[in-house]
Amino acid sequence: MAELQEQEERLQFDRFDHDDAWALGTRLVELGRARGHAITVDIRLGDHQLFHYALPGTSADNDDWIERKIRVVRRFGHSSYRVGQSFRDRGTTFEEQAHLDPARYAAHGGCFPIILKGTGPVGTVTVSGLPQLDDHRLVVEALGLFLETERSGR
Template sequence: MPELQEQEERLQFDRFDHDDAWHLGSQLVGLARERGHAVTVDIRLGDQQLFHYALPGTSADNDDWIERKIRVVRRFGHSSYLVGQSYRDRGTTFEEQSHLEPARYAAHGGCFPIIVRGTGPVGTVSVSGLPQLDDHRLVVEALGLFLDSGGSEKGPAA
């Protein structure tokens, strides 16, 4: 689990806005297309959905999974995979021990908090369609590439 915590410490933004959501979402869709992944991508700033794209082969079920993962990230402030793994590391499951309704909450990989340094979580970036660890890894890879490239075309904040 230290690796999952390190990801959240490392993958933080100086700022995050609508343009960043567009560029990050487009990058995620591009990675998924290159690899032939049928996924849905969703990016939110607070309660506002800024980016949503469903590749061929997805369904409304993927939208439902995203909503359930987002609720976990908002409630716990950590990636949906980290939350689920924290229960697995204790020899139990999120579904057994959280006392949260499984139809509304899913601690499965694929939703990551958008964290702004000095502010904290301000939104979410989510993927649904692959096995949960692969969903998580795709989001983490895209965030790393996006941040390493300086973010959107506007460049880093001054």
Template sequence: MTPELREQEERLQFDRFDHDDAWGLGTLLVGLARERGHGVTVDIRLGDHQLFHYALPGTSADNDDWIERKIRVVRRFGHSSYLVGQTYRDRGTTFEEKSHLDAALYAAHGGCFPIILRGTGPVGTVTVSGLPQLDDHRLVVEALELFLDARSSGDGAVS
């Protein structure tokens, strides 16, 4: 699974990312979650600036805590929170056991993906919390694929 996760980060990169992109990607994620009846919280940041945050019914402040912990992992390691956790699992251990980082502050659980600018690197994060970790990760990846496909087709709009 680790090669697939690395490939996602290579493929799902932006040429630019701004406030309007955060709005478009965020509303796309919220729309996908609503259609499927998922109670999730969605968060998008550019650096430390929170550009989008929405909590669907069925979520709580605990989801906000998970988001903060996942974001710290992505910022520290430069990779998706799921890839970081999977890297430890591939070694036969856990992030919590071997990273020596405070589990109250860091969570290498799926759902946070770096916003990567082509030629620059990670500049922000898009995060979902509320589903099992692989489902959180997959929802973010699906939204990024739809968003970037719409942009590359010149459509610019996503539904």
């Protein structure tokens, strides 16, 4: 849990706009393509979908998972994996204890809040198609690479 909290503290933006969504989204697609992953990538600023791409091998089911993961991040303000892990750490599951419709909410890894420094969560970046920890790790990796590039001046 400490690692998941550290990720959210470290992976924060000074700003985030349409061009950033494009750059981050294409980086995720490139990582997925290079590794042969069948993933769908989605980036939103508030309710506005700025980027969405599905690699070959995905289906509309991935879009459904994305929507369910996003609802968790919006409701709890933390990554979907962190939310699910918080329940697992208490010896239960999100599905058993959250009292939310599992057809609408999925605390499975792959959705991470877009956090602005000094503001908080303003959007989401989501991957669906891999086992949940791998979805989460891919998003965290791409965010780290993106922010490193941004901070070094592109």
